[in-house]
Amino acid sequence: MMSLKAAARSKVILIRPGATTFDEQGRMKGSLDMPMSQRGREQAENLAEELAGVRFHAVYHAPCESAGETAALLVEGRELRPKAIDGFRNIDHGLWHGKLIDEIRRNQPRLYRCVAENPETVCPPGGESLQAAAARAMKAIHRVLRKGRNQVIALVIPDPLASLVAAQLNDEAMPDMWKVEADAGNWQLIEADC
Template structure:
């Protein structure tokens, strides 16, 4: 769990959805719309239990089935409805959709190393650059934060976009692109400014 205090008044519970079959296989799902697998459903239920003691004023999620299913678990028994934010969609991996991360490491070693050393410069062939995704998602995050001052909000966003959001909100460098590619139902707490 990460907890940073700033001058702001919004508390963000950043949630990675439970796993899909692609996550378990080490495949890049990017913006593909995939449901939770059985293990992912269990992870989403575990998240709901872990977060049951935290008051949530709102839950916003990415427009993909795994994020929607995870958000639905989070609001169970609460008097809130999850809301879709289109700009929370994951990075478009273009021609990398469905590829094994190991396959990219083997077949494109220079590009793979670049994702380790300078993840903000990654741009999949025919896809969206990490830099462009950061601009898109952070505009949406700031809109949500502005509406949610003094509230506790959950943002259900798949990786690698969730790790990009965490890095931006915590004013840190983005971690190794390849190590944050797959979801496994985790969360972190961040004090964020609007």
């Protein structure tokens, strides 16, 4: 008789940090390190309030200012210290950093359409492909999931990397990068196998 062992599952609370001025302007922030805007700080405070009753085993965040600020608000009043994880660094958009998404849509319509329809095939000039960014992030996520088996873990990761992570954990197709570029201070629950 064979015994089947159930896979260990963790609950991942995937949190997008509060918005920055680039998010509000519709600019590609990518791996640029920016603080939250006033609206973003309000979003992060609302997130912390919404999640106040959730008992986190650990809080990990991207090594950027907006994710660090959001994580710090999440752990206020808890006996937790957030930890920055380099693998959660947002996508390197190379020469696209700071560009208006609408500008790319108008000036390079074929490229814009290609990114929307087949995001895995595009790599920004001087940047990183979505596949490479997803692989880097998932390697880091598997490490933190092994540490927190059957626990609730908070991951504060900016978009578009957060949406790539969600797609990977939910075994879904890569999202339309143009639609998930901006952070908005929100969260989602994902059950993940360790």
